[in-house]
Amino acid sequence: MSAQxxxxxxxxxxxxxxxxxxxxxxxxxxxxxxxxxLGDNGAGKSTLIKILSGVHQPTEGEYYFEGQPITLNSPRExxxxxxxxxxxxxxxxxxxxIWRNFFLGLEPTKGWGPFKRFDAAFxxxxxxxxxxxxxxxxxxxxxxxxxMSGGERQSIAxxxxxxxxxxxxxxxxxxxxxxxxxxxxxxxxxxxxxTRGLGVVFITHNPHHAxxxxxxxxxxxxxxxxxxxxxxxxxxxxLVRAMSxxxxxxxxxxxxxxxxxxxxxENQAAA
Amino acid sequence: xxxxxxxxxxxxERVAEISSMGKILRRPEVGAVLGALVVWLFFAFITPEHWxxxxxxxxxxxxxxxxxxxxxxxxxxxxxxxxDLSAGVMxxxxxxxxxxxxxxxxxxxxxAALIALAFALAVGYVNGLMVVKTGLPSFIVTLATFxxxxxxxxxVTKLLTDQVRVSGIDKVAGFATSRAFFNTEIxxxxxxxxTSFIWWIIIAIIGAWxxxxxxxxNWIFATGGDANAARNVGVPAIKVKIALFMxxxxxxxLVGIMNDVRLRSAVASQGIGQEFVYIIxxxxxxxxxxxxxxxxxxxxxxxxxxxxxxxxxxxAGWPTDWFYSFLGVMLLVAVLVNNYTRKRAEAMTTAMAKAxxxxxxxxxxxxxx
Numbered sequence: 001m002s003a004q005x006x007x008x009x010x011x012x013x014x015x016x017x018x019x020x021x022x023x024x025x026x027x028x029x030x031x032x033x034x035x036x037x038l039g040d041n042g043a044g045k046s047t048l049i050k051i052l053s054g055v056h057q058p059t060e061g062e063y064y065f066e067g068q069p070i071t072l073n074s075p076r077e078x079x080x081x082x083x084x085x086x087x088x089x090x091x092x093x094x095x096x097x098i099w100r101n102f103f104l105g106l107e108p109t110k111g112w113g114p115f116k117r118f119d120a121a122f123x124x125x126x127x128x129x130x131x132x133x134x135x136x137x138x139x140x141x142x143x144x145x146x147x148m149s150g151g152e153r154q155s156i157a158x159x160x161x162x163x164x165x166x167x168x169x170x171x172x173x174x175x176x177x178x179x180x181x182x183x184x185x186x187x188x189x190x191x192x193x194x195t196r197g198l199g200v201v202f203i204t205h206n207p208h209h210a211x212x213x214x215x216x217x218x219x220x221x222x223x224x225x226x227x228x229x230x231x232x233x234x235x236x237x238x239l240v241r242a243m244s245x246x247x248x249x250x251x252x253x254x255x256x257x258x259x260x261x262x263x264x265x266e267n268q269a270a271a
Numbered sequence: 272x273x274x275x276x277x278x279x280x281x282x283x284e285r286v287a288e289i290s291s292m293g294k295i296l297r298r299p300e301v302g303a304v305l306g307a308l309v310v311w312l313f314f315a316f317i318t319p320e321h322w323x324x325x326x327x328x329x330x331x332x333x334x335x336x337x338x339x340x341x342x343x344x345x346x347x348x349x350x351x352x353x354x355d356l357s358a359g360v361m362x363x364x365x366x367x368x369x370x371x372x373x374x375x376x377x378x379x380x381x382x383a384a385l386i387a388l389a390f391a392l393a394v395g396y397v398n399g400l401m402v403v404k405t406g407l408p409s410f411i412v413t414l415a416t417f418x419x420x421x422x423x424x425x426x427v428t429k430l431l432t433d434q435v436r437v438s439g440i441d442k443v444a445g446f447a448t449s450r451a452f453f454n455t456e457i458x459x460x461x462x463x464x465x466t467s468f469i470w471w472i473i474i475a476i477i478g479a480w481x482x483x484x485x486x487x488x489n490w491i492f493a494t495g496g497d498a499n500a501a502r503n504v505g506v507p508a509i510k511v512k513i514a515l516f517m518x519x520x521x522x523x524x525l526v527g528i529m530n531d532v533r534l535r536s537a538v539a540s541q542g543i544g545q546e547f548v549y550i551i552x553x554x555x556x557x558x559x560x561x562x563x564x565x566x567x568x569x570x571x572x573x574x575x576x577x578x579x580x581x582x583x584x585x586x587a588g589w590p591t592d593w594f595y596s597f598l599g600v601m602l603l604v605a606v607l608v609n610n611y612t613r614k615r616a617e618a619m620t621t622a623m624a625k626a627x628x629x630x631x632x633x634x635x636x637x638x639x640x
Contacts (some may be wrong), residue, residue: 030512087503091501091504093493093496093497093501093563094496095491095496095559095563095564096496096563100489100493104493104501104504105490105504105505105506106505107489109485109486116485116486117483117484118486120484221539
């Protein structure tokens, strides 16, 4: 893809008091690619995306956007540059219809002065069109978001970010709370966002989801980079192994066997 | 924005068609409309000679109008996720301030009314500020305001007039023009009416338009639905809440002034207990107690139901002591009807989706995909 990463962090660290949440992380995100950020709980994924989305400022290190060094002081500044983050809670209002949610905070208006009004017809039409681009048919834009499935809600949040001019789309565990089929639906939208030229950052702790859509993989572990691979540099099995710490799992199962064996010995001794 | 359309959109088989009947039943004001119809028919049966015709209608409208104005403001506040228990007593406070300033200090009634407005808006602002800054339930914060104002209403009035009422408002300068503007008696189609009902209708139209058709309306729904999520996408939720508290206080001021010019006096106990009536009218109108859902038109109709009950009991010749019992029954019935219609509307969509699955349409579509 393009030579210059759209978003890059170099040697960033983040300390919360004496806790080192991130240590010396470097990452590149390219337009038209899905960069997967993997790691177990506590690996530092959340801290890194909060730095990328402007919620936190790095204690050390540099942040580049489209080649320029920048400092983001708030999520709003990130949003203004086109770095949109879709959090797990999605920031959707369940009781409100799709079209109202889609434009919430950035309502299109028409008319003048005291007659300025929310252009509902435009909003409904646009929602239908934008969702159609993601392959979803919305027949009733008046449907309350709360009555939709998790995957559909996720897709609304993604479509909203894309529509409002996101260049980089950060997705915080979009498949975490979803069933197999719904997760598949969301993965499809991730790929769709990528083919529309966005740089997608896909945070997950599921290596199978990551491998299905990712072009690059960054695996974090305890605040450090465990490895960075392009898709052709790593197999699914290797990624699973790197990510979920199969070595650790083996050690754990060994330990469990050991406990069982001792119990057996005790039982034999008693008998 | 350059975007490539991928595959043509596939109709989502899980979204069942909703009939137009279902759409109507899903509207928040359905319960109120049905309730109003039931109450109207009830009294039309009990006391048809007074009830049916313009005379009865005029009495009902007159009895509902100031209540209706308050119900609209309170409904907006409730949709925004908050309560105001000081709204009732505030109508008394505003009326007393205007009355005392004009009769005791000899101010022009217009100026006295404007000072009362400034005071009301300031109280609304403080109510809102305390709720958003402390995060305490507005129920508690405005309960405190309610007691403070209730005490002050009597205390200050007694201090200045040695009575619990302010009389002689009709003798001050600017009274006639104020009365003409705010609330005066007119004859319409042979029936006497107070012009507060015109305010009620105008406020209902503006309120409904604002809620349904403007950016502010969207923000009110969002703030009441989930204030955090709303803030995340850039809705100024704090401003919205404060503005709604001020709107409620402003409406209370308007009603207070209307009472002043109509009764030519103000009593210190004015408005006490009315706050629940406003909330009940809003709930009958389809507002959820938890916020984020409701209707201005519904609240206006909720107020109409109250007016009907008040007038109907008098027409029927029943002791007026029963008014509140009647209201309790009305509230219960309206809320149950609301609940039933909403559930039924939801059930209809589910049932249709189910029917599609059973007819095999769903499986066929999935096979094609």
